[in-house]
Amino acid sequence: MADLRINFAGIQSPNPFWLASAPPSNTGAQVHRAFEAGWGGAVWKTIGPPVLNVSNRYGAWHSGSNRMLAINNVELISDRPLAINLREIRDVKRAWPDRAVIASAMVESTPAAWQTIVRQIEDTGADGIELNYGCPHGMSERGMGSAVGQVPEYCEQITSWAKAAAKIPVIVKLTPNITNIVLPAQAALRGGADALSLINTVNSIISLDLDTLELIPSIGGKGGHGGYAGPAVKPIALNMLAALGTDPSVSGSGKPISGMGGISTWQDAAEFLLLGATSLQVCTAAMHYGFRIVEDLCDGLKNWMDSKGFATLADVRGKSLHRVSDFQNLDLSYRAVARIDPALCIKCNLCYVACNDTAHQCIDLVDKTGARVQPCTWDPAGNGREEAVSTRPQPRVRDEDCVGCRLCYNVCPVEGCIRMVEEPSGRESVTWQTLVNTEPAITNDWEAMKRYREAHGIDIH
Amino acid sequence: MLKTLTEQFPPLSRHEALVEANRCLYCYDAPCTHACPTHIDIPRFIKKIPTANLLGSAQTILASNLLGATCARVCPVQELCEGACVLGAEHKPIAIGRLQRYAMDHVYNNGIDVFQPGPPTGKRVAVIGAGPAGLSCAGELARLGHDVTVFEKRELPGGLSTYGIIVLREPVDVALAEAAMIARLGVKIESGVEVPRDLSAEDLRARFDAVFLSVGLGATPALGIPGEEFILDGLDYISQSKMNLPELKPHPAVLIIGAGNTAIDCATIAKRLGSGRVTMLYRRTENEMTAYPHEYAFVKNEGVDFEFLTLPVRVLTDNGAVAGLECVRTRLIPHPEPIPGSNFVLPAQQIIKAIGQQKPSVGAALGLATERGFIQVDANLRTSQPAIFAGGDCIRARGAASTVMAVQDGKIAARAIDKSLAEKVAA
Known part of the structure; x- marks a missing residue:
């Protein structure tokens, strides 16, 4: 004890x-x-x-x-x-x-x-x-x-x-x-x-x-x-x-x-x-x-x-x-992405609207077949529990576009439904401090930053 | 203690409403809104409750559903909004109906008119029938500035909300307050006028630019059994319970023929009046019952008995008073067929039938095309005659008739009528 x-x-x-x-x-x-x-x-x-x-x-x-x-x-x-x-x-x-x-x-x-x-x-x-x-x-x-x-x-x-x-x-x-x-x-x-x-x-x-x-x-x-x-x-x-x-x-x-x-x-x-x-x-x-x-x-x-x-x-x-670290010593190559567990998801779609309106637009709504659908497009002639529940789309993260901001994780009301999982970024660990030392140009020149991103496969949509 | 015939649920207290409203997750593109036939933006109206913006909350509701106070009480929410609530699977769904009532009570109790009549268009529209479909259509048209007259054959407006919804769910005052609100939008409501008896098709055509028929359904059909004159009509029985309750008396044994929602209401009234044994008779089984599951559960809890696979044969009387009902057992093949020789008698002092209503007769009388006896309409609720639209139970050839569906019909028809009147002006 x-x-x-x-x-x-x-x-x-x-x-x-x-x-x-x-x-x-x-x-x-x-x-x-x-x-x-x-x-x-x-x-x-x-x-x-x-x-x-x-x-x-x-x-x-x-x-x-x-x-x-x-x-x-x-x-x-x-x-x-x-x-x-x-x-x-x-x-x-x-x-x-x-x-x-x-x-x-x-x-x-x-x-x-x-x-x-x-x-x-x-x-x-x-x-x-x-x-x-x-x-x-x-x-x-x-x-x-x-x-x-x-x-x-x-x-x-x-x-x-x-x-x-x-x-x-x-x-x-x-x-x-x-x-x-x-x-x-x-x-x-x-x-x-x-x-x-x-x-x-x-x-x-x-x-x-x-x-x-x-x-x-x-x-x-x-x-x-x-x-x-x-x-x-x-x-x-x-x-x-x-x-x-x-x-x-x-x-x-x-x-x-x-x-x-x-x-x-x-x-x-x-x-x-x-x-x-x-x-x-x-x-x-x-x-x-x-x-x-x-x-x-x-x-x-x-x-x-x-x-x-x-x-x-x-x-x-x-x-x-x-x-406890300063930002400049954080690993810029560490990559986390959000994963939504469809079995736990209650389809409140708060993650979708948060991501879509205020973050990085990387959550889709998909129907039962997995096809992407737009919100608020149901037939207004339809109604009832059965129809609303059975046609309700499900949020799904597009891994390749997820910047790992963790907003969806924070807004999700269901314990354990959204997890942030580590995904290999394919890049070697590097900190901003290292870049300041080795690639000083990128800290004040967007063209240099563009070249650096292209060389390292960093795509920001 | 005897349960009473008063509104079943008390209004939510401010505290209850806050706790409940705060539970709402504010879903995006919410399933409750999809499930609501009038598509009220439910999370939006709920989120306005904790911030004390009750006027905004009421506006949100009424913008989609002018009869929000009735619907808050009578909607089968388990089958609609609350049934679709994302919290329903593992927790309790949000009490949407009661929160809606909370917001509606705010405007009605404080005499607030949320909407005003639109600028006059000079167009005249007749609405036949002051039930939910008719009042909804009339109100929406008045908001658009049209000159609307509602003709109602009964004394009071409100249709089934006034006469046919058991007091446990909706007191008469609520329906009348809504009709009064519609009237304050400039809608004239003339009662005691029946179409075509008092107002012919020609009159309507001469006096109005468009007509909306919301006449509901006809009387309860006959069972065609001996002694039927001793059987009370279920809708009359409910109407009595709302208009003239002291006239209704309890009896040691009451039989209700039918197993729909109206039959359940009748059984509830009989039970709450203090009757002894109240038994519902149905020629099929509980699997085929048209009553909502939650209504069935409710009435069982009231202590009502059931006789399934039972068909009435004749009323037994004693000195001019009901003494019982001779019945026969049925089997489903798959339609109910009487089993010869299975006759038996259920003693009773009162028998009430609630076996649906007859098709509306007005459609045919006005020369409109019909579908399975109901008035035929297109997606815009236009009948076979271009200036006549229809909605509510009188067009409900398919699906369950309900107040909220009728309200939505009124809204759809009002938009279509407004559009057609605008087109006429343009042409």
Whole structure:
């Protein structure tokens, strides 16, 4: 049975799943309940200066009948008095010595303020401190949160203030609202950070009310950008995680990364681990379904690790990072084509219209005899189930014209019906970088490119 | 608890409609649209429901089928759109009929008229019969600006939708609301007028540029058995259940002669009125039944019994009241032949026959060519007389008669009539 224990910059945790610093970790009672459900740790909702919150706080993006593909919020850091938070952190840690209890903090940008909060947190017995450089709304207007995270020099400076006072590990949480995530990460490491965590929420306006013309969520008729989170941000988080994992200075530092951003299932978790995360933080999925989801997160991850022969999370960590590549190093001769399984196909013909209208026009509709037919050409005098079903054409890929774009695969509603299969291209492997070196003319001369294509049998219709 | 004679399905709630509409895959060149006789662009109207564009949804439906509210309720969707749904093979097909009703209810409940009359052409068209074919044709012609008068022999418009479709599927109000919508397109509906009794062929020719016949079928044919005068007509029975329900009473034993969809409706009414044993009699077997399989399954679930290979011989009476029906068993060779000496009696206090309808008589009366008793038409639904067109059950020499087919006939005929009137102007 796979071992899910982790050691994160010296912080021990029975499994990698931590509640992210957010509403689920707002109170001691909640964190108690989360630990009872099996969470390995919790990053306390950010503590810091006094704030007042507003209502409504959360907007959400739904797709069809699927609720909450993303949530956004304008909730601030904890609005509970600092002393109460510190007392509850202490109580929780005493009650749960085997769990990771980390206090997230955000204070005024002065050395004294940071050193004070660090000492107060250390007095609770917490295992670590997470510096919240990410909050994109409200606090940033007061010079905190992403106002710090977006300026690498501030990241470095504040991290060094906190580190000067801290005996327990300092984790720097990065904002995604920046062009290059590597720069603040490097700055935090220069400032002495013991670990990094990412991503915080993404700047967003989630929607508008078409009756009132107000922003959603509407706070007395007004609204603004809020932090975007949930399943929809996972690809952004994975990309930023990979950017850190493939940066020599960040990965070379050996500092662990706590990954977060849309983790809802053990599969999401495994993906973050494969791109280099050591611990995993979860918020939106817990806010959607409650703390109970941790059971499947652990169970599914363990079963997958067992099936793959991974004994510990260290065996999984960063396992796919070597596959992260720049475009210029991808094999231009690799060829995949789409195959539609007629036995599984339900003939919705979404692949056909997607390919025909918006991709590369390489799916045909064929009748029972295999003859190509045009859509919408049935006899309007005909009708009825029998006729409609028995004459319905079937989509079929023209291999020779398929560019392997994978759009049809993505739109097909039937699991396993369309597969992308490797077909020999008949060409030797070559990357764009190689071509830049060996055939520089083709990079800026269409005639040269034409000659190259003809010489290598590359036909683009 | 006694099941009632009210519309079987409640309207979908907003939530139900959203969940169902979101299940639709939005097939390209969708089979449901092909299967629909009026070829409503079904994925298009469904996709407009979750975005709260219910007006657009209704427009999409009505553009292909002016009687979308009736069809949403009465169509045999299992045999048509829903039967062709790509999700049907392994999952549940989309509830297209109920979603269509959801969109139709939106416009009718909110008093929205989706279409307006077209600019007047000065052409006059008579439509004979205010059933689905007639109203569809009249509405389409009015949209094109023609001056249309519908002549209906009964008191209310709607034809079978009003009088002949069991309330479980379509309440009278729905059919009347549709007729009122057609009237608001400028169509004049004159009831109590029968052709040729009140309006001769000459009158029609003199007053109108074109005529559309949508007269439906005739009365239920006679069984030709002693005591037939004690047998109720199935269509009358259904009509009573819609117009004058308190007059209908339950009985300990009711017999329904016939096994088509009308017979099933009669059996359902009898059962839901609280009758004891309701038995359907059919001279053939369940394999030859003309009722849709889902209707057969429905009525069995209602608790109706069946006597197959059974032919009525004579009605038994007691003091002027029905007491039973003497029957004889049949065998199929392949037509049903009575088996001599196999007579038996089924006790009953009420007997209803629903054995189809007679061919329309109007065609012959107007001197039109007929085919197997039905009015003969070409692909454009033109009869043997160039200015007279026909559609609906009165031309249905082949295939199953249905409301939606009638609506499509009305649409096709309206286009053909419009074209012929334009040609006349040009000539």
